[in-house]
Amino acid sequence: MTLRWGIIGPGRIARKLAADFAVVDGCELVAVGSRDPARAKAFVAGLPPALAAPVRSYGGYADLLADPAVDVVYIATPHRQHAAIAVAALNAGRAVLVEKAFTCTVAGAQTVIDTAKAHRLFAMEAMWTRFVPLVVRLRELLADGVIGEVRAVHADLGVIREFDPADRLWDPAQGGGALLDLGVYPVAFAQMILGEPGSVEVHGNLGRTGVDEDVALLLGYDSGAWAVLDCSLRLPLAGAASVIGSAGRIDVLPRFHHPVDMVLHRVGHDPTPIRLPMLAGGYAHQLIEVRDRIAAGHLESTVMPLRDTLSVLRTLETALQRLGLHLTEDADAMR
Ligand SMILES: NC(=O)c1ccc[n+]([C@@H]2O[C@H](COP(=O)([O-])OP(=O)(O)OC[C@H]3O[C@@H](n4cnc5c(N)ncnc54)[C@H](OP(=O)(O)O)[C@@H]3O)[C@@H](O)[C@H]2O)c1
The missing domain is CATH 3.30.360.10 (Dihydrodipicolinate Reductase; domain 2)
Known part of the structure; x- marks a missing residue:
């Protein structure tokens, strides 16, 4: 089985992770979505030639999520946009790998997790350190x-x-x-x-x-x-x-x-x-984890389980609030 990946948020980390697809069997990058068609095209044009499949570019996140040939979406936008995009991806039937920090709030993370569970879809935070x-x-x-x-x-x-x-x-x-x-x-x-x-x-x-x-x-x-x-x-x-x-x-x-x-x-x-x-840039190990867990029919990783994501966010949110910072999720991230 080959897991077909889409990337949302073609910024700095997305470019690094994309290069690691070249060393992971059974994972193919097939689509990239940006809020801007030119940025999506430029990202695809800059991909290493070693990536096997042709990669489609979408000038809108919803268009990427509507692509039936995408199994799992890697979300690499800034943190405030993670929750809304992850929920939209899951509602579109796609599994998700969400960059760290998973969300800005514990409540946002819980919403993503509840949506993944409701659809019986895999979800994981891209805490790549745990897999090296x-x-x-x-x-x-x-x-x-x-x-x-x-x-x-x-x-x-x-x-x-x-x-x-x-x-x-x-x-x-x-x-x-x-x-x-x-x-x-x-x-x-x-x-x-x-x-x-x-x-x-x-x-x-x-x-x-x-x-x-x-x-x-x-x-x-x-x-x-x-x-x-x-x-x-x-x-x-x-x-x-x-x-x-x-x-x-x-x-x-x-x-x-x-x-x-x-x-x-x-x-x-x-x-x-x-x-x-590490393999390649080090991001390959978390791609392998997602590939293997989904192939086994699992809904989450045992190495970076969703309860750990929530637990880490509880600590971060407590600390931020003590510093007087009350972050919110961007509910319009799919606009
Ligand atoms: N695992 C790691 O080693 C690692 C390293 C760095 C960062 N990260 C994480 O990855 C995420 C992205 O970090 P990055 O450094 O790659 O960020 P970045 O270079 O700023 O790229 C983020 C991308 O998100 C998209 N985006 C969507 N909504 C946006 C908004 N409202 N404002 C700005 N950009 C928006 C933009 O692409 P379009 O507008 O083209 O769609 C942008 O290129 C963060 O959560 C960060 O913590 C992880």
Whole structure:
């Protein structure tokens, strides 16, 4: 079976993910939808020649969703547009892979999930980090107890982004801010290991456009475990992650959201470096997950299940609200 994909929102990440179709068997990019016909055409013209099938371009998201030869839609618009487009795609009978952050609000995510369940269609957040080989191995090591009982997670992600009030990162109308764009990675990483926290403490700074430009989080757990996480649009944070247990520590080397190297430190042993490369740009692994889960008749991933998407969003929404930010979904995203 070949899974036929459409892309909605032909921007920066869509271009990167599209290139990875070249290395994934059983997945074909067949259509691209933009709000503007010329942008859709330009995106298709710039695709790598290695992509097997001819790719159709649509100058309207609804036209792409009406294409009966599209099985699954990858939604790569800014976050505020994810919910309405995902619901429209599901209502049109298409499975969805939705970029992170899945939505801007817990309520928006719940609506997408309810729609997927009502139609019995597959849905997943494109939290690609969870599928790369190094993170798969990390989960195995933790499950084997190699560092004992995990007590703490440290993770950060920050970059100095050039200030541009029109860019989605700085524009509140596009769900801008550090937490949904970058902070979602450390939060999803910590919660992959420790689960949903019992408490969330936040310190953050809002910038010139009113979005969160840097945020530090302390997640607390009833067990006594904790996670210290931070993200920034204006600081060159290392992009490192560490998982600390009673018998050792695993350092995932920068940048941990697309890692190839980690070092296992066990108390009383020499450090063990572990290297596991990613396929192509690293996005291929989540395409493989979608392909395999849909082929198996599953409605979601066990690696990035929808309950985890909701749980991560609960943490992010709590933090945003504590900073005085009350985001909304763009109900007109299909206009
Ligand atoms: N997985 C990753 O590594 C990764 C990396 C970066 C970003 N992301 C996520 O992917 C999403 C897109 O990020 P990006 O950096 O690719 O964004 P981008 O370059 O700004 O592209 C987003 C695209 O969405 C479309 N769009 C639809 N409604 C829009 C609106 N109201 N305002 C602006 N654009 C709109 C635009 O295409 P048309 O107008 O042509 O339709 C635009 O090209 C975000 O949710 C982000 O968090 C993921």
